[in-house]
Each structure stands twice: as structure tokens, then as C-alpha cells.
Amino acid sequence: MIPIAKPFLDKAEADAAHETVLSGWLSQGPQVVAFEREFAALVGAPHACAVSNCTTALHLALLTLGIGAGDEVITASHSFIASANSIRYCGATPVFVDIDPATYNLDPACVADAITERTRAILVVHQMGMPCELVSLTALAERHGIAVIEDAACAIGSQIKIGDKWDLIGKPHGTMACFSFHPRKVITTGEGGMLTTSDSDHNRKLRLWRQHAMDVPDTVRHGSPEVIFEKYLFVGFNYRMTDMQAAIGRKQLERLPNLIARRRTVAARYSELLGSFDGLILPHEPEWARSNWQSYCVRLPDGIDQRTVMQNLLDKGIATRRGIMCAHREAPYAGGEQRHDLHQSELAQDRSILLPIYAQMVEEEQVRVANALQSELERVRV
Template sequence: MIPIAMPLLADEEADAARAAVLSGWISQGSEVAAFEQEFAALVDAPFACAVSSCTTALQVALAALGIGPGDEVITASHSFIATANSIKYQGATPVFVDIDPDTYNIDPDRVLEAITPRTRAIIAVHQMGMPCNLAALVALADRHGVALIEDAACAAGSRIQVNGTWERIGKPHGRVACFSFHPRKVITTGEGGMITTADPELDRKFRLLRQHGMSVPDTVRHGSPRVIFEDYLVVGYNYRMTDIQAAVGRKQLERLPELVARRRAVAARYAELLGNLEGLRLPAEPEWARSNWQSYCVCLPDRVDQRSVMQNLLDIEIATRRGIMCSHREPPYVKMRHRHELRHSELAQDHSILLPIYAQMSQENVAFVANAVRNEINR
């Protein structure tokens, strides 16, 4: 079987996890602190706060910004449902807008149309690792006085060109960027997330909220020669990362440049092998963006049935996934009043498939997948 994705984990990660287990401190501690510092340095962010997932990262970001009932948050329906759910957790209302069909990312023009006096934030998803048009979105958010949150769940290692300089996604362009370390992502800690920001007050709130609103972290209390009684200043959450996860994450960070380079090579080979297929639309990388190619999404010709193609590929042991889901079609959101057309989002879900892509994918497997897709299109 050629899987849709495969994390690259080896002895280095196993040894790091073992060392954390044997250290006597396995909850949020020194490994988490080191992982935060190393991640912040990698993306050139002043602050990075580790949490239990990207979903919790998004919720904490919204909570720290004071977003709640009565507020609207503009985002893409074309995203994993966690993006919309994080808004609902805060009692706010997600306002779904359409995507650019070439990049599968939120369309800034559609965002502009959706802004109302109740809009408090925009969550822009770097879908499948492809950077959004941040220049347009940052200008839009600043002009209308709303917060821009980057859902960078898939985008560790992706880059964007800003004033002629290549910068990693995660360097604060909006107010906050949120990452995932799920096994489907380019680097993994099993589960886990990270929040980056340039705002020290937001970072302070993130750290308070992730640990029950505790005024003094347990690491400080355990290391103090004097008895400390903590207070619980706000209603917080248990959204901590463990030192075992962070130890693995630190080794994964070391691999990140190599992992991205390998994925970019696989994506380039797919483009060579599939670029001349009539009716098949390949993902477009803008000249100002460099994707980490967390996923490789192709849009099938209208005449080709998505499910049949996926089943035929599975029958010859090639795993695929349908195009990214649309949250507005799912039961928790289907009854919402949708003010904006979502045509391109729905077409992407219904006519696109994700092809296998991972760092250790062989050239033979890439060619096998591409040839199978070619056969399906020409059937």
C-alpha cells in the first residue's frame, strides 16, 4: 500500500522520548520550554507557546483576543472542521467565504465583502501548506481594525516573500499563527500545537489559558525553595503539551528543512508527470509563495467521478483522500444562514483528490501513482 502520508520518525525521536520518560518529569517542563524557543527561533517569532493541538491553539487565540458571543469571525468553509469549531467553542459565529480555486485558499475579495460591524477577526487557513495571500489579508485586517489569525496547521516549513525577503510562515504577519503537529503534518509530535505572536501580552494570556488560568506554573512551584500558593485568575483549560511530545518535536524540527525539500521534489515530479493531462488541474504555487506540500491536491475533470477514481486507486493499493471538506455542509453548520456563495469551495470538495506525498516516497512510487491517475483520466 502507498499511504496518503507517512511521518518520518527514527531512532533520534525514540531516544529523545526515552530520555524524557526517564528524566522523572514528563508533563509540561523543560523540553516544552526548549521546543518553544527553538520553534520561535526557526520562524523568527518573538514568542511561541506550545499547546495540545492546533484546534486548542485556535480557541486559545480567539479567547485571548476577547472574541465571544455576538462576534463574527470570517473564515473558509473549505478547511478541516476544527477551524469552524474553534469559533463555535467561543460562542462566536463563523462567517464562511469562498476560496481562490487555484490555491484553495481564502479569497481576500470575498473576505472584504463579508466584513460587517460585528466582525472581530479573520481566520485565514494556509490550506495544505500553501501560503495565503497574506499581504492582501494583513492590509484588509488593518484597514478594518480586525484581528488576523493564521491557521497554519499544515504550514510548518512553508515560506512567503515579503518585500523581497523569504520568511517562514509563523513569523507574525497577523496577530497570531497556529500550528499542528498531527501525524499527517510535515513534522509531528503525535498530537500537539504551537501558537506564535509578536505581542507579549497575548503570549502571557496564552500561557495562562493553557494551564487552567494558574498564576504560577507548576514548574516554578516545584523548583522553588519556598512554599508558593497559586491562584486561578481566569477560567482556563488543560491544553498543555507533554515533555515527551516536545522532545520528539525538537528532533523533528531538526529534520524540517530536509523534509520540506523532499516533499517539494515529489511535488515537482508530480507536476512533470501530470502536467499535460487534459482537464486535470494541478495546484498552483504563486511566485511569492513556497509550499511545504503538506498535501498534493489535483482537481479532476468534470466528466470523471471522484469516488470511482479513489476506489480504483485503492484497489491497486494507492491511498487517496477527497478534496478538503466544507464545514458548511456538516450537520453542526448546515442549518446556518449562509450569506455568501461557496461555489468554488464545494467544487473543490466534490472534484478534487489528495495524492500520496511524504518525504520518504520513492521515485518509483511517484511514477506509479501518476501513471494510475493518468489511466483514470484517460479511461
């Protein structure tokens, strides 16, 4: 079986976890502190705050901005449902707008049309690791006095050109950026997430929210020569990352440049192998973006049944995934008012498939995927 994804870990990560277990400090502690410091330095952010996953990161980002009942947050329906759910967790309303079919990211023109007096933020998504039009979207938000939160769950290591220089996603351009370390992502801690921001007050609030609003961190309390009685300032959450996860994450960060270089090589080879397939639309990387190629998404030709292609590839030992889901089609959101046309989002879900991609992928596997897909497309056309 050729899997859709495969995390890259070896003895280095196992040893790091082993050493942390033997240290006796398993929950949020010194490894988390080090992971945050190294992550912030990597992306060029003044502050990084580790949490239990990207969904909790998104939730905390919205809470920190004071978003709640009666507020609206513009976002993509064409995203994993956590993007919309995090808005609902705050009691706010997600307002879904359509995507650019070339990049699968929010269309700035659609976002502009959706802004009202109730709009408090734009939750942008760097879908499948491809950076969104962040320059246009942050400028739009600034004109209207609203915040930009980046759902960068898939985008660790992706880059965007700002002016004449390249920045890693996570360097603050919006208000906060939120990352995932799920095993489907380029680097993993099993589960886990990270927020980055340039605002020290936001960073302070994030650290309180994630740990039951405790005013004294564990690392301070346990290291103090004097007895400290902590206080709990408001109702917070248990959104902490463990030291075992952070120890693995630190080793994964060391691998990141090589993992992305390898993924970019795999993506380029896919483009060579698939470029001549009649009617097949390959991913588009704008000249101002460098994707980490967390996913490789192709659009099937007109008239080709997505499920049939996927099933026949699976029968040949090749795993795929359908195009990214649309939250507005799922039960929690299906009954709501659909204010804006979501035609491109629906087409992307219904006519796209994600092909296997991972750093360890070899030429023979890619050729096998390409040949199987070509055979399937030719068979369906007959």
C-alpha cells in the same frame, strides 16, 4: 499499499522520548520550554506557546482576543472543521466566504465583501501548506481595525515573500499563528500544537489559559527552594503539551529543512509526471509563496467521478483523500444562514483529490501513482 502520508521518525525521536521518560518529568516542563524557544527562533517569532493540538491553539487565540457571543469571524468553509469549531467554542459566529480556486485559500475580495460592524477577526487558512494572500488580508484587516489569526495547521516550514524577503509562516504578520503536529503534518509530535505571536500580553494570556489559569508555572514551583502557593485567576483549560511530545518535536525541528526540501522535490516530480494529463489541473504555487507541500491536490477533469477514481486507485493499493471538506455542508453548520456564495469551495471538495506525498516517497512510487491515475482517467473517458 502506498499511503496518503507517512511521518518521518526514527531512533533519534525514540531516544529523545526514552530519555524524557527516564527523567521523571513527563508533563509540561523543561522540554516544552526548549521546544517553544527553538520553534520561535526558527520562524522568527518573539513568542511561541506549545499546546495540546491546533484546535486548542485556535480556541485560545480567539479567546485571547476577547471574541465571544455576538461577534463574527470570517473564515473558509473549505477547511478542516476545527477552523469553524474553534469560533463556535467561543460563542461567536463563523462567516464562511469562498476561496480562490487556484490556491484553495480565502479570496480577499470575498473577505472584503463579508466584513460588517460585527466582524472581529479574519481566521485565514494556509490550506494544505500553501500560504494564503497574507499581505492583502492583513492590510484589509488593518483598514477595518480587526485581527488576523492564521490557521497554519499545515504550514510549518512554508514561506511567503514580504517585500523583497522571504519569511517563514509563523513570523508574526497577523495577530497570532496556530500550528499542528498531527501525524499528517510535515513534522509531528503525535498530537500537539503551537501558537506564535509578537504580543507579549497575548503570550502571557495564552500561557495562563492553557494551564487552568495557574499564576505560577510548574517549572517555577517545582524548582523553588521556598514553598509557593499558586492561584487560579479565572476559568482556564488543560491544553498543555507533554514533555515527551516536546522532546520528539525538538528532533523533528532539526529534520524540517531536509523534509521540506525532499517534499518539494517530490511535488516537482509529480508535476512532471502529471503535467500532460488532459484536463487534470495541478496545484498552483504563486511566485510569492513557497509551499511545504503538506498535500498535493489535483483537480479532476469535468465529468470524472471523484469517488470512482478514488476507489479504483485504492483497489490498486494507492490511498487518496477527497478534496478538503466544506464545513457548511456538515450537520453543525448546515442549518445556518449561508450569506455568501461558496461555489468554488464546493467544487474544490467535489472534484479534487489529494495524492500520496511524504518525504520518503521514491520515484517508483510516484510513477506507480501517476500511471494508475492516467489509466483511470483514460478508462473513465472511454
